[in-house]
Amino acid sequence: MTRNRRRKTAIRARQAETGTPYLVARRQLAEPASAAPASAIKPPAGVEILPPLASWTRPHDCRWWAETTAAHGPLMAVTISGADRWWELDDLAREVAGAIQDRPAQERGLWTNHGRYYVTKREHLAGIAAALDAAGALPRLTVRAVPDASRCEHTSCRRRRGEPPVQGTAIRRPATPPSVVFGPMPSLTEVMEQHPLLTYFGFGVSWRRGQTAEERRAELADGRTMLARYEDSVREIADWLRDNVTPIKTPTVGSYGMKHVVENTIGRYVSNGELIAAALIAGYPHRHIDGPNADFGMSARDVDRLRKAARTA
Numbered sequence: 001m002t003r004n005r006r007r008k009t010a011i012r013a014r015q016a017e018t019g020t021p022y023l024v025a026r027r028q029l030a031e032p033a034s035a036a037p038a039s040a041i042k043p044p045a046g047v048e049i050l051p052p053l054a055s056w057t058r059p060h061d062c063r064w065w066a067e068t069t070a071a072h073g074p075l076m077a078v079t080i081s082g083a084d085r086w087w088e089l090d091d092l093a094r095e096v097a098g099a100i101q102d103r104p105a106q107e108r109g110l111w112t113n114h115g116r117y118y119v120t121k122r123e124h125l126a127g128i129a130a131a132l133d134a135a136g137a138l139p140r141l142t143v144r145a146v147p148d149a150s151r152c153e154h155t156s157c158r159r160r161r162g163e164p165p166v167q168g169t170a171i172r173r174p175a176t177p178p179s180v181v182f183g184p185m186p187s188l189t190e191v192m193e194q195h196p197l198l199t200y201f202g203f204g205v206s207w208r209r210g211q212t213a214e215e216r217r218a219e220l221a222d223g224r225t226m227l228a229r230y231e232d233s234v235r236e237i238a239d240w241l242r243d244n245v246t247p248i249k250t251p252t253v254g255s256y257g258m259k260h261v262v263e264n265t266i267g268r269y270v271s272n273g274e275l276i277a278a279a280l281i282a283g284y285p286h287r288h289i290d291g292p293n294a295d296f297g298m299s300a301r302d303v304d305r306l307r308k309a310a311r312t313a
Contacts, residue, residue, distance in 0.1 A: 043129075044126050044130070046129070046139075047125065047129050047141065049145050050143065050145070051145055052077075052145055053115075055287075056077075056146065056147050059155075063149070063160065066149035066157075069149065069150075073121060073122070074122035074123070075110075075119055075121060075146045076120065076122045076125055076143055076145060076146060077117035077120075077145075077146055078117060078120065078125075078128065079142050080093065080132070080140050080141060080142075082140050082196060083192070083193065083224070085135075085137070086197075087216055087217040088217075089132060089135060089137050089140065092132060093118075093128045094111055096124050096128045096131050097121065097124045097127075097128070101207075101213075109121065117144065119146065129141065182242060183283055185282065185283065186281055187231075188227075188231045188277055189228070191280045191281055192228065194280075198224070198227065198273060199226070199227055199273050200226040200227040200230070200273040201223055201271060201273050202276060202291075202292025203291070203292050203293070204220070204291075205223065227273050227274070235281070237266075237270060237274060238281040240262070240266065241262075241278060241284070242282050244306060245284075245298045245299060245306070246298070246301075246302050247282075247284050247297055247299070248285070248299055249297055250285070250297055253295060253298040253303055254293055255272055255275050255276045256272055256292075258279075259271070261307055264311075265309070272292060272293065276294050279296045284296040284297050284298055
């Protein structure tokens with residue numbers, strides 16, 4: 001019997017013994033009873049572990065957190081701020097986690113993009129902190145804990161774990177949700193400092209087989225230099241967005257589709273990076289999961305109106 005079959009047999013035996021769902025039984029076997037919880041492990045000097053972001057605790061995220069924790073053990077989320085030497089520092093952290101991109105995919109350690117953060121094993125924190133400290137960049141490291149999906153009280157999550165729903169916990173929603181109000185507009189330089197992967201083409205660079213880290217850094221620098229040249233255009237688009245599209249709290253409108261709406265309305269080419277930078281300057285709520293595009297909190301009614309107006313013009 002192969003090791004994988006033996007593991008599955010053990011999980012099913014545990015499932016039959018305890019009456020728990022398959023994923024819960026797998027997690028119970030993966031976590032030794034004597035192991036200290038992740039929260040009990042003291043972080044290295046100079047590193048503070050912040051609580052999870054509120055957006056990570058939604059019900060549809062819990063299954064991913066539960067499955068990833070069951071497969072890899074205690075997790076954490078890390079990000080490195082600032083654009084200077086970002087690729088070099090990112091490679092240092094990846095190397096500690098065994099996730100350097102030059103390694104074959106099947107041999108890489110866990111290093112999964114989750115918005116601005118990367119999720120990896122909690123056991124790598126000390127090594128990542130030491131590597132960045134040696135490079136003089138420890139203050140640029142931000143670490144967050146991840147949600148404990150085995151303890152959440154969402155009805156759907158309790159059902160998945162084979163637990164009864166919590167009684168008397170009806171969700172109370174405000175009669176009128178608070179509106180999003182535009183604030184002062186930052187400069188393009190400030191936005192690019194806050195988003196070190198933002199370029200003329202969107203977030204990050206396209207991955208190509210055989211491409212070195214130095215080539216990726218050069219491509220990223222070229223894309224950011226190119227975006228900086230379009231500051232007047234970006235500001236013009238930001239003003240236009242504020243005048244024509246109402247902000248909402250939930251990011252649902254994709255940047256790539258929205259750039260075409262702007263192009264068809266103002267009558268000239270707009271790059272994906274210009275649109276993203278303009279929306280960030282304007283102050284729309286945003287979400288970037290992976291790839292070059294981002295989602296923004298823009299009124300779907302206003303976007304549909306602009307699309308129809310462009311088609312009939």
